[in-house]
Amino acid sequence: MREAIAKLEAVSRQLEPPPDIRREITEQVVRYADRFLDALPEMPVYVPGQPDTAFGDFIGDAPVDLELLLAELAREVDTPGINPASGAHLGYIPGGGVYYAALGDYLADVSNRYSGIYFASPGAVQLEQRLVQWLARLIGYGTGAGGDLTSGGSIANLSAIVAAREAHGIAARDIPDTCVYLTSQVHHCVTKALGIAGLKECIQRVIPMDQSFRMDVAALQKAITDDRKAGLKPWMVVASAGTTDTGSVDPLDLIASVAAEQGLWLHVDGAYGGAFLLCDAGQSVLSGIEKADSVVIDPHKGFFLPYGSGAVIVKNRDTLAAAHGYHADYMQDAVEDDPSPASLSAELTRPFRGLRLWLPLKLAGLKPFRAALDEKLLLAQYFREQLAKLPDFEVGPVPELSVVIYRYKPPNGADTEDFNRRLVDAIQRDGQIFISSTRIEGRYMLRLAVLNFRTHLEHIDRLLALLPKVAGQLAT
Ligand SMILES: *Cc1c(COP(=O)(O)O)cnc(C)c1O
Numbered sequence: 001m002r003e004a005i006a007k008l009e010a011v012s013r014q015l016e017p018p019p020d021i022r023r024e025i026t027e028q029v030v031r032y033a034d035r036f037l038d039a040l041p042e043m044p045v046y047v048p049g050q051p052d053t054a055f056g057d058f059i060g061d062a063p064v065d066l067e068l069l070l071a072e073l074a075r076e077v078d079t080p081g082i083n084p085a086s087g088a089h090l091g092y093i094p095g096g097g098v099y100y101a102a103l104g105d106y107l108a109d110v111s112n113r114y115s116g117i118y119f120a121s122p123g124a125v126q127l128e129q130r131l132v133q134w135l136a137r138l139i140g141y142g143t144g145a146g147g148d149l150t151s152g153g154s155i156a157n158l159s160a161i162v163a164a165r166e167a168h169g170i171a172a173r174d175i176p177d178t179c180v181y182l183t184s185q186v187h188h189c190v191t192k193a194l195g196i197a198g199l200k201e202c203i204q205r206v207i208p209m210d211q212s213f214r215m216d217v218a219a220l221q222k223a224i225t226d227d228r229k230a231g232l233k234p235w236m237v238v239a240s241a242g243t244t245d246t247g248s249v250d251p252l253d254l255i256a257s258v259a260a261e262q263g264l265w266l267h268v269d270g271a272y273g274g275a276f277l278l279c280d281a282g283q284s285v286l287s288g289i290e291k292a293d294s295v296v297i298d299p300h301k302g303f304f305l306p307y308g309s310g311a312v313i314v315k316n317r318d319t320l321a322a323a324h325g326y327h328a329d330y331m332q333d334a335v336e337d338d339p340s341p342a343s344l345s346a347e348l349t350r351p352f353r354g355l356r357l358w359l360p361l362k363l364a365g366l367k368p369f370r371a372a373l374d375e376k377l378l379l380a381q382y383f384r385e386q387l388a389k390l391p392d393f394e395v396g397p398v399p400e401l402s403v404v405i406y407r408y409k410p411p412n413g414a415d416t417e418d419f420n421r422r423l424v425d426a427i428q429r430d431g432q433i434f435i436s437s438t439r440i441e442g443r444y445m446l447r448l449a450v451l452n453f454r455t456h457l458e459h460i461d462r463l464l465a466l467l468p469k470v471a472g473q474l475a476t
Pocket of ligand 1: 093152153155240243269271273298
């Protein structure tokens with residue numbers, strides 16, 4: 001037996017590289033990352049195509065040399081598709097990936113602290129809770145607030161909706177009479193979350209919007225009153241603090257008054273826009289957010305982190321705890337009244353997400369984050385102003401945050417939708433700038449979304465030069 005164990009040990013020890021090998025492969029990985037970052041400004045932002053599905057001999061018994069794997073990574077993963085690290089990414093909601101966050105992930109992965117439970121890692125849990133408290137203060141919440149760092153906005157919205165469901169004691173039999181109020185511009189993950197939370201059969205009232213795609217508060221008020229008269233149960237308003245399509249912010253302060261007066265839960269989806277609370281301009285656009293019962297902010301959007309970082313913050317921490325508390329005998333040593341993420345979310349074991357947020361905020365300080373967000377707001381305004389001066393371009397409302405909608409009006413009577421579809425396709429394939437499109441009230445529109453921390457004036461100017469040039473080529 002001992003002999004058999006020793007034999008296995010000799011092989012299983014290969015999982016721990018000796019120090020010299022460890023250093024060597026780490027250097028190889030760092031060299032790859034350096035080459036990537038050094039080449040980034042010249043790299044295309046979009047490369048059509050798909051990976052070679054073979055991916056070599058996929059997984060096998062024998063070890064493979066790291067250089068070969070890095071070459072495969074470069075070819076199959078880091079080339080085809082959209083390059084979210086690029087400052088030329090101006091489509092959808094752009095990504096980012098501040099380098100400091102990668103170092104945070106590296107450290108978190110090496111020591112592998114268990115951040116789900118206070119008992120297991122009081123330091124990791126404290127650090128995350130301090131970040132949550134910092135976000136809560138940014139929102140304007142008081143001391144009873146709490147929250148959780150999640151994998152992203154979709155899960156954060158789900159968490160908030162489950163907290164709202166439990167706080168209002170919505171049982172299965174209530175669901176067909178329960179009403180949710182939102183606009184057609186709400187992010188699709190909210191509807192998805194309602195379904196996952198077992199609330200698919202509740203009544204979703206789609207409230208009309210004003211010209212700038214913001215919820216019409218009088219219509220909201222009337223819908224709630226009518227539903228109550230009809231014997232239904234108004235439950236929750238979902239407001240957007242920065243819609244994905246147009247960056248519009250619903251009138252949070254007025255909505256909050258209606259929600260409070262009517263006893264409804266107010267949830268604010270600030271996955272995209274929430275980070276703008278860091279700068280003064282954003283604070284004023286988002287005022288009233290502090291009156292919400294729950295708020296979602298995605299650090300992998302406006303705090304420029306790599307993907308995998310969302311946050312749900314609730315005004316009253318107990319609501320999140322009541323919705324996610326648990327008991328398990330095998331956890332009896334870890335029973336705690338400390339704010340463990342495991343008691344505030346659907347997750348037990350989870351990555352230590354705090355380090356990737358904490359390290360960049362500390363290493364850079366807040367100043368460059370604030371400046372970058374202010375810069376994004378101005379770049380969006382600048383783009384709209386400059387585009388409006390070009391002949392044959394139609395622009396949408398003045399951006400409240402950093403999204404602009406626009407389209408080309410072909411002068412020769414060509415089909416507008418078809419033309420813009422070809423325009424977006426041609427610009428994407430060109431690879432210098434990535435833009436995307438959407439449909440607003442049935443109309444095909446192009447979008448500019450500025451959120452990558454690497455996006456600067458040069459990228460906007462590049463797009464402003466490209467748009468008329470490509471449109472001109474397509475028109476002839
Ligand atoms: C991106 C986004 C979401 C979804 O967040 P993920 O992090 O992609 O899951 C939700 N709401 C809004 C407004 C968003 O922009």
